[in-house]
Amino acid sequence: MNLLVSLLLSGAFAHMPLGQFEQKAVLADATILRQLEIPIVMEDKKLNVGLSYINPQQEQDISKASHLLGRCGGFESLEGDSKNKVSHFEALSSLRQAADKEDFSHFLKESVVLNYNAQIADAMSEVDPANLEATVNWLSNNFNTRYHRSQNANAHVEALKAKILKMLEGSNLPFEVETVAHNSTPQRSLRVRLVGSEKPNEIIVLGGHLDSVVQGIFGPGPAEGRSPGSDDNASGSANILEALRILSTKAQSKRTIEFFWYAGEEAGLLGSAEIARTYKQSNQDVIAVLQLDMSLNPGAGEMVVGNTTDFTSLWLREMLQEMNRLYLNITLQEFACGYGCSDHASWFRQGYSTLMPFEATMNTINRRIHTKEDVVHSGSSFNHSAVFSKIAVGFAMELGNSDRR
Ligand code: BES
Numbered sequence: 498m499n500l501l502v503s504l505l506l507s508g509a510f511a512h513m514p515l516g517q518f519e520q521k522a523v524l525a526d527a528t529i530l531r532q533l534e535i536p537i538v539m540e541d542k543k544l545n546v547g548l549s550y551i552n553p554q555q556e557q558d559i560s561k562a563s564h565l566l567g568r569c570g571g572f573e574s575l576e577g578d579s580k581n582k583v584s585h586f587e588a589l590s591s592l593r594q595a596a597d598k599e600d601f602s603h604f605l606k607e608s609v610v611l612n613y614n615a616q617i618a619d620a621m622s623e624v625d626p627a628n629l630e631a632t633v634n635w636l637s638n639n640f641n642t643r644y645h646r647s648q649n650a651n652a653h654v655e656a657l658k659a660k661i662l663k664m665l666e667g668s669n670l671p672f673e674v675e676t677v678a679h680n681s682t683p684q685r686s687l688r689v690r691l692v693g694s695e696k697p698n699e700i701i702v703l704g705g706h707l708d709s710v711v712q713g714i715f716g717p718g719p720a721e722g723r724s725p726g727s728d729d730n731a732s733g734s735a736n737i738l739e740a741l742r743i744l745s746t747k748a749q750s751k752r753t754i755e756f757f758w759y760a761g762e763e764a765g766l767l768g769s770a771e772i773a774r775t776y777k778q779s780n781q782d783v784i785a786v787l788q789l790d791m792s793l794n795p796g797a798g799e800m801v802v803g804n805t806t807d808f809t810s811l812w813l814r815e816m817l818q819e820m821n822r823l824y825l826n827i828t829l830q831e832f833a834c835g836y837g838c839s840d841h842a843s844w845f846r847q848g849y850s851t852l853m854p855f856e857a858t859m860n861t862i863n864r865r866i867h868t869k870e871d872v873v874h875s876g877s878s879f880n881h882s883a884v885f886s887k888i889a890v891g892f893a894m895e896l897g898n899s900d901r902r
């Protein structure tokens with residue numbers, strides 16, 4: 498199939514009603530769009546891809562013209578085909594950059610609008626930076642490493658499980674806590690499930706990786722080397738735990754909320770890849786996935802948060818902007834890893850919707866990660882980190898009680 502096949506962004510862009518037709522946003526071969534005199538809203542010159550809003554007649558015309566050029570003219574759903582999503586990401590993201598520059602950004606609105614909810618604001622206000630500090634210190638200092646192939650690769654997993662069981666003792670909600678075994682690593686992931694009241698089969702995922710790694714050719718190997726991983730990713734793990742603590746004291750949500758602490762992320766997203774694949778294979782209805790990986794080092798300043806654009810979903814990035822408008826009061830800046838840098842990519846590759854807020858922005862990435870210096874230091878901020886637990890709480894309460902998908 499040709500790289501420049503027309504691409505229907507059925508879920509990613511809003512359908513724009515115009516006259517009697519439903520207009521659809523498509524990415525299509527720019528040459529064909531010009532031939533057919535279809536207005537191009539934005540264009541990526543390098544990839545020769547244009548963004549246009551088309552009616553059903555134009556859709557047929559594009560399809561015909563594509564066949565004449567010996568190209569596959571079929572429209573492909575960005576939402577349906579995860580492979581395509583990844584390969585067309587480049588086209589889409591460069592169009593988005595053009596949109597920002599030219600202020601065409603209103604065309605790209607998915608139009609997610611949230612209403613203020615005092616219960617969500619209250620729950621967010623319960624996030625306690627001192628709890629985050631305690632958890633990050635506990636994970637960083639009580640275990641030499643959390644590497645997936647270390648001697649006691651599951652010691653911290655079992656310890657966190659025990660901590661959680663104790664924490665949930667007083668909860669009135671139906672819950673399940675279990676470790677998940679993998680084929681690709683001896684390390685286990687940890688999953689907690691707060692079962693939904695009305696739509697228990699619809700799942701909201703909050704997760705982060707619990708493992709750590711130390712790289713480098715000198716010193717002991719990764720299995721023995723000291724790897725505190727305070728920022729990467731004791732911080733995100735602590736954020737998820739704090740969100741669980743708060744949510745477990747609230748009213749049961751309609752949808753199920755699942756909390757994950759993934760195994761073996763640092764060795765290639767091992768745990769999350771298996772989990773996301775298994776979920777897809779068994780048709781699990783995962784509505785949205787939040788990934789928290791690194792929240793402790795405000796590289797671009799406190800309260801400046803990266804809204805990761807790759808391997809994430811437009812509607813959830815917009816939801817984050819909405820949560821910011823209503824509750825957070827932070828500065829959001831677009832950020833891209835440029836590759837599948839964390840567990841959200843595992844879910845995205847299976848076609849699920851994802852979001853990954855990040856502690857910093859481009860060029861302000863913490864250089865201590867994957868070294869024994871990834872510890873709590875003067876540049877760390879638990880107030881900054883607290884924002885990410887608030888995001889997790891808001892994400893779960895908002896999506897856990899809506900029909901949005
Ligand atoms: N937390 C990092 C990813 C990251 C690093 C995000 C810097 C943003 C800025 C994650 O734990 C990691 O190290 N991922 C691996 C990729 C994986 C496929 C092995 C990486 O980036 O090398």
Ligand code: ZN
Nearest residue numbers: 729763866867
């Ligand atoms: Zn890492």
